[in-house]
Each structure stands twice: as structure tokens, then as C-alpha cells.
Amino acid sequence: MNYDTFVDQVAQRTRTSSERAVELTRATLETLAERLTGGELLDLAAQLPKPLQLVLKPTPGLEAADRFGAAEFIARVGQRAGVDANAARDTVRAVFTTLREAISGGEFDDVIVQLPRDYRDMVEPVLAPGATLRRG
Known part of the structure; x- marks a missing residue:
């Protein structure tokens, strides 16, 4: 998938502009980068378009993941994106999908194996074939 398609998909799923979708994607991927081990981060980045690879750059010499739960993940995405917890949760689902x-x-x-069970609410809708963002 190319970069523009990725951003367009996030924009459609979050019902925002492409410009805002870039910000939401960046906030989610930066937070995900903190949560994954360095090796897994590199594996993930290798499959994404160049602009997204740059967001996922691991910290040099840091292999360990920062261990935090789903609530903290949502809080960090919300803080980075300037949105409330509900919007941050929808953002994470859209980007994960x-x-x-x-x-x-x-x-x-x-990637999902590295996330603890409390992430299920955000991840399980994504795992279903043909998953779309749940509203409500």
C-alpha cells in the first residue's frame, strides 16, 4: 500500500481530512514505536511506505519495548494528537485496521503478539476479515 492510500484509508475511517489523518497516523505510530521491541519495529517499518518508516525509527541501542497498557497507549495517542480518549481509541482502531x-x-x-491482553478492545475488531471501524 502506498503512503497516499494509507492516509486516505485512515481519513475515511476517522472521518477527517487527509491532513488530520497524517497527524493521527503519526501519533499512533509514534506510540506503537514506543511499545514494540526494536527488532519488531524494524520488521514493521520495512513493510510500510517511506514516510511512515521515518515515524517508526527505533531509538539507537534501545531494543527493549516500553511496557504500558492499553489505557496508557490511548492516553499517549490522545496527547500527541490533541484528542479525547474516545477519539484516540477510534484513531488507534483506524490505524491498526x-x-x-x-x-x-x-x-x-x-506486532499484535507484543501487545498485552488489555489491547483486545482495540485490536480484535481489526483481526476480523474485512474489518471496518466500529462506531458507537
Whole structure:
């Protein structure tokens, strides 16, 4: 999937402009980068368009993931994107759904395995074939 398509998909799923979708995607991927081990981060980045790879650059010499739960993930995305918790949760689902479509299923599974059980509310809708963003 190319960069413009990725951004357009996030924009449609979050019902925002492309410019805002770029900000929301960046906020989610920066937070995901903090949560994944360095090796997994590099594997994920390798399957994404160049502008998104730049967002996922691991910290040099830092292999360990920062361990935090889903509530903290949502809070960090919300803070970065300047949105409330509900909008941040919808953003994460939209970006995860788009990620799932953009990368190989095996790589997406490798990413999800690194996330604890409390992420299920954000991830399970994404795992269903043909997943779309839930509203409500």
C-alpha cells in the first residue's frame, strides 16, 4: 500500500481530512514505536511506505519495548494528537485496521503478539476479515 492510500484509508475511517489523518497516523505510530521491541519495529517499518518508516525509527541501542497498557497507549495517542480518549481509541482502531491491510498478515500478528491482553478492545475488531471501524 502506498503512503497516499494509507492516509486516505485512515481519513475515511476517522472521518477527517487527509491532513488530520497524517497527524493521527503519526501519533499512533509514534506510540506503537514506543511499545514494540526494536527488532519488531524494524520488521514493521520495512513493510510500510517511506514516510511512515521515518515515524517508526527505533531509538539507537534501545531494543527493549516500553511496557504500558492499553489505557496508557490511548492516553499517549490522545496527547500527541490533541484528542479525547474516545477519539484516540477510534484513531488507534483506524490505524491498526489500515496497518493490517498494508502489511503481511504474519507481520501484523507479530506486532499484535507484543501487545498485552488489555489491547483486545482495540485490536480484535481489526483481526476480523474485512474489518471496518466500529462506531458507537
